[in-house]
Each structure stands twice: as C-alpha cells, then as structure tokens.
Amino acid sequence: MVDVDTFFWWSDEQKEFAKKVAQFVEDNLEEAELYFWKQKFPHSIVKKVAKEGFFGPGVPKKYGGLELGATGGCIAAEQLGRLYAVGHVFTVSMLAGLEQILRFGTEEQKEAWLPSVADGSEIGAVCISEPFAGSDAANVMTTATKDGDEWVLNGKKRMITAAGVADRYFTYAKTSDDPEDRKQYAHITSFVVKKGTPGFSLEKINPLMGFDNAPNGYLDFDNVRIPDFNRVGEVGKGWAVMMAGLNFERLIGAAVFGGTFSDLVELAFYYTKRRVQFGKTTNRFPGIQNEIADIIAKAKVSRLFTYNCAKLLDDGKEPMVEASIAKMINTQYAREIGTQIIQILGGDGLTKFYPAERLLKEGKTGEIVAGTTEVQKMIIYRFSAMLPRYNKAFRLRWNDEVNAPIASKKDSQFKGLELNNENVLKVIAHDYKVNPGLYMTPDDVREDIGGSRSALRKVLDSLIERKLIAVHRDRQGKIALIKANYEGLQKAFPKEYYKWFPEWYDEADKF
Numbered sequence: 001m002v003d004v005d006t007f008f009w010w011s012d013e014q015k016e017f018a019k020k021v022a023q024f025v026e027d028n029l030e031e032a033e034l035y036f037w038k039q040k041f042p043h044s045i046v047k048k049v050a051k052e053g054f055f056g057p058g059v060p061k062k063y064g065g066l067e068l069g070a071t072g073g074c075i076a077a078e079q080l081g082r083l084y085a086v087g088h089v090f091t092v093s094m095l096a097g098l099e100q101i102l103r104f105g106t107e108e109q110k111e112a113w114l115p116s117v118a119d120g121s122e123i124g125a126v127c128i129s130e131p132f133a134g135s136d137a138a139n140v141m142t143t144a145t146k147d148g149d150e151w152v153l154n155g156k157k158r159m160i161t162a163a164g165v166a167d168r169y170f171t172y173a174k175t176s177d178d179p180e181d182r183k184q185y186a187h188i189t190s191f192v193v194k195k196g197t198p199g200f201s202l203e204k205i206n207p208l209m210g211f212d213n214a215p216n217g218y219l220d221f222d223n224v225r226i227p228d229f230n231r232v233g234e235v236g237k238g239w240a241v242m243m244a245g246l247n248f249e250r251l252i253g254a255a256v257f258g259g260t261f262s263d264l265v266e267l268a269f270y271y272t273k274r275r276v277q278f279g280k281t282t283n284r285f286p287g288i289q290n291e292i293a294d295i296i297a298k299a300k301v302s303r304l305f306t307y308n309c310a311k312l313l314d315d316g317k318e319p320m321v322e323a324s325i326a327k328m329i330n331t332q333y334a335r336e337i338g339t340q341i342i343q344i345l346g347g348d349g350l351t352k353f354y355p356a357e358r359l360l361k362e363g364k365t366g367e368i369v370a371g372t373t374e375v376q377k378m379i380i381y382r383f384s385a386m387l388p389r390y391n392k393a394f395r396l397r398w399n400d401e402v403n404a405p406i407a408s409k410k411d412s413q414f415k416g417l418e419l420n421n422e423n424v425l426k427v428i429a430h431d432y433k434v435n436p437g438l439y440m441t442p443d444d445v446r447e448d449i450g451g452s453r454s455a456l457r458k459v460l461d462s463l464i465e466r467k468l469i470a471v472h473r474d475r476q477g478k479i480a481l482i483k484a485n486y487e488g489l490q491k492a493f494p495k496e497y498y499k500w501f502p503e504w505y506d507e508a509d510k511f
C-alpha cells in the first residue's frame with residue numbers, strides 16, 4: 001500500500017479512501033503519461049476511475065455515492081490531479097451541478113441524476129462562461145424561453161472544460177430581460193442539458209495552456225428543447241444556485257494541485273541528489289536547499305488549509321472566505337512551485353520530459369479558471385469586511401500619565417456630557433490629538449459622548465452649517481465620516497492642547 005499523509009480529524013473511511021485512490025493513481029500513472037504524450041483524452045482511465053466509484057465521494061450513499069463529504073472530494077481531487085487530464089475532468093465533473101442538485105434539486109431529480117454522478121457513468125460539465133460573461137458571470141446572454149412544458153435554449157458557452165467528452169452540461173441561461181430582475185440577480189435559471197439533445201452542438205475546442213490532452217471548448221445552443229424537469233431550482237433563482245456550490249467548487253479546484261506538489265518535492269530531491277556541478281551534487285547548494293524547503297512549506301500549508309476548509313464545509317459551515325483563500329493560494333503556489341522547480345532543474349526543467357513545466361502551466365491556468373485570483377481577493381475582502389470582528393472600533397485614548405494615546409477600554413473623558421455643539425466639537429477635535437489623520441464615524445462620536453443618533457445628527461448638521469467640521473458622505477448622501485477642520489480645532493481647544501514634543505526635544509528649538 002502507498003504511504004498517504006492523513007489528518008487526525010479524518011474518519012477511518014476517509015483515511016482508507018485516501019489510500020485506495022493513491023494506490024489507484026500509482027497504478028495508472030504510466031497510462032496517464034502515455035495519453036499525455038499521445039495527446040489523447042484518457043477515456044479508459046476515466047472509465048476506471050468511475051468503476052472504482054471515485055466520482056462519488058460527495059454523493060450521499062442513498063444515491064449510490066460514498067458520502068465522504070467535501071473532505072472525500074478533496075482527497076480524490078488531490079490524487080487524481082496527478083493523472084493529467086483526469087484531474088481536470090474529475091474536478092469539473094464535481095463542479096457540474098453536484099452541489100447544486102444536492103441543494104436545489106427535487107427528490108426526483110436527485111434520483112435521476114446523482115447515481116450517474118456517483119458511478120461516473122455520466123461525466124459532467126459546467127456552463128457559465130460566454131463571450132459576454134467571464135468574471136461578470138451574471139452577464140449571460142444565452143436565453144431560455146418557456147414553451148409549454150419545455151424550455152428552448154439559444155446562445156453560446158465558451159471555455160467549457162470537458163466540452164464534448166461530458167454527457168451532462170449544467171447550464172445557466174437568462175430567463176428574464178426585466179431590468180429590475182437583472183438588478184436583483186433574478187434573471188438567470190439553471191438547467192441540465194444532455195449531450196445528444198437536438199440543436200446542442202460542440203463549436204470549437206480551445207488549444208489551451210495546461211490542457212494538453214483535456215478538452216476545453218465552445219458550445220452552441222440552437223433552439224435546444226429540454227423538459228421543464230431539467231430545470232434545477234426555481235425560475236430566476238439561477239444565481240443563488242450558482243453561488244450555492246461555489247465553496248465546494250473552489251475547494252476542489254484548490255485540492256487538485258496537492259498531489260502534484262508532493263510529486264514535485266520527490267522529483268526535486270531525486271534530481272538534485274544526482275546532478276553534479278562544480279564538483280558537488282546540486283542539493284548541496286544552499287540556494288537549492290532554500291528553494292526545496294520553500295516548496296515543502298508551501299505544499300504543507302496548502303494541504304492544511306485545503307482540508308481545514310473541507311472540514312468547515314463538512315461541519316455545515318459556509319466558508320466563503322476560506323474557500324476563496326484555498327483557491328487563491330493553491331493556484332498561486334502551483335505557479336510559484338512550477339517556476340521554482342524549473343529553476344532547480346535548470347534546462348531540464350523546461351523540457352516536457354520532467355513534470356515541472358506542466359505545473360507552471362496548470363498553476364497559471366488555475367489562477368484564471370473558476371474565478372480569477374482578483375475575483376477571489378474581491379470575495380475575501382468583501383465578505384471579511386462584513387464580519388463584526390473587522391468592524392470593531394480600534395480605540396486609542398489619550399493617557400495623561402504617559403502623555404500618549406494608548407489602547408484602552410476606558411470610557412472617554414467626554415462620556416455623559418450634554419450633547420451640544422460645544423461638547424461634540426470637543427470630542428471631534430480631541431480625536432485630532434489621538435488620530436490626527438483620521439475621520440470619526442458618527443457612532444465613534446456617540447461612543448465617546450453618548451446620546452441618540454437623531455440628537456447627534458442635529459448637532460452635526462449645526463456644526464456643518466457653522467463650517468467647523470469636514471464631512472465625508474456615503475453614496476446616499478448621508479454623513480459617513482466627520483473631522484474637525486482648522487476653524488473647528490481652534491474653536492474647540494487652545495493651541496497648547498494639541499502640542500506634543502518628546503522629552504529629548506530641545507526647548508530652544510520650540511516655537
């Protein structure tokens with residue numbers, strides 16, 4: 001049996017599964033290499049993966065799956081990613097509506113489709129991107145129009161992984177042109193379209209970097225008629241359906257690199273112990289050791305973060321930020337490790353005879369597929385910005401004993417004073433002494449002095465009218481931030497109040 005690193009929180013079943021998939025991959029590496037060199041899609045290996053049930057870790061046992069959760073999905077992705085095109089197809093098949101059908105499908109739909117996901121008898125593809133819709137995934141122009149009990153789809157999809165080899169295409173189409181629906185993201189609906197449906201055809205295969213023998217292409221929908229049964233989720237709820245699966249999808253897209261990272265660490269040791277330059281094996285050069293240490297660290301951090309995120313998903317959490325971080329760092333690491341390993345191998349690293357350049361290409365590709373790194377950062381920022389923990393006041397209060405602003409939980413010296421122009425101006429001007437470059441929010445002011453929001457608003461309006469404070473307004477025109485202007489500072493306190501010098505500063509130099 002092969003040796004696989006497991007985590008202490010994995011169940012025995014998950015640990016066994018990891019060993020089984022790893023052994024399968026070891027047994028099939030050579031065949032995958034042959035397909036890679038012949039530039040042929042590895043149909044026979046995909047069939048074997050299916051026969052082993054490896055497409056089923058995310059599917060409940062009730063529908064023929066292994067019920068090993070997101071962790072099981074990551075275990076399979078991590079190992080199968082070592083088999084070139086198989087990894088891409090496994091990943092996309094997991095993304096092709098599995099989570100969406102589980103969450104939004106009716107019982108009949110689950111019974112109809114999930115067994116074929118689990119046993120791999122149907123490969124899935126996911127169809128979001130279009131000539132008009134990339135990062136702006138809501139801008140789909142492919143339409144779906146209701147006609148009796150059927151839907152008629154027209155339009156195009158592009159950049160679709162497994163195009164042609166997939167049997168089931170999870171497709172997002174526009175079902176409303178109402179601008180109000182568009183604003184509410186209620187204009188999209190999701191559908192399952194089967195290969196072979198009249199009017200549904202393959203338009204083009206992209207010759208894509210990192211996809212040497214995995215197809216990625218364009219699809220054409222020309223009056224494609226599908227039954228209403230193939231609609232997943234309610235009409236106009238396609239955006240919610242798309243979003244629902246994103247955490248799982250990003251995570252699988254992250255996990256798929258883990259096995260290759262580990263293979264490349266092995267390659268780095270193997271190669272540098274056998275390459276001699278300047279009378280030494282290259283592993284004795286400190287620079288090479290540093291690079292290998294860095295790759296090992298990245299490989300371990302990547303796995304730890306990925307499986308931590310999988311655990312959160314399996315525990316029923318919605319780790320939006322973590323899944324985006326996993327996707328971001330794994331693809332970034334893949335690109336970086338690819339570059340590092342090429343450098344370690346020198347010219348050999350650039351040849352196709354070693355799998356170094358492959359990771360560089362796949363890493364770069366990974367930074368674009370399933371939401372670019374910029375989009376992941378947008379998600380990480382926006383969702384973090386909403387968290388209460390990042391919206392706490394970072395309170396510094398002036399401390400006379402040390403004559404400096406220090407972190408303090410004590411009430412402000414103004415707390416409880418009457419809420420009038422003079423006192424509020426003092427609070428705002430005092431903040432210049434503590435945070436000279438910052439504005440205060442109205443809530444910061446209330447925290448310092450107390451009183452109601454409406455009473456404070458009146459005082460602030462009055463201070464604005466008297467031109468004693470500067471204001472920054474939000475998009476609705478409401479007061480978002482306030483700061484004493486120079487007139488306000490002068491009116492609130494004597495000049496001495498704001499002066500501050502370190503003890504070493506010469507009296508003679510003060511003016």
Ligand SMILES: Cc1cc2nc3c(=O)[nH]c(=O)nc-3n(C[C@H](O)[C@H](O)[C@H](O)COP(=O)(O)OP(=O)(O)OC[C@H]3O[C@@H](n4cnc5c(N)ncnc54)[C@H](O)[C@@H]3O)c2cc1C
Nearest residue numbers: 126127128129134135159160161365368369370371372374
């Ligand atoms: C290998 C591969 C496989 C793929 N497989 C599939 C698939 O199976 N199904 C599918 O539907 N799609 C698939 N795609 C498409 C993929 O999801 C898109 O390529 C991706 O979402 C980016 O869209 P785009 O290529 O149109 O780039 P664009 O959206 O045009 O982006 C171009 C650049 O602008 C940046 N950018 C865009 N918007 C913003 C913003 N608001 N703020 C900051 N920067 C921004 C991007 O980060 C990027 O750097 C695949 C792509 C690749 C490369």
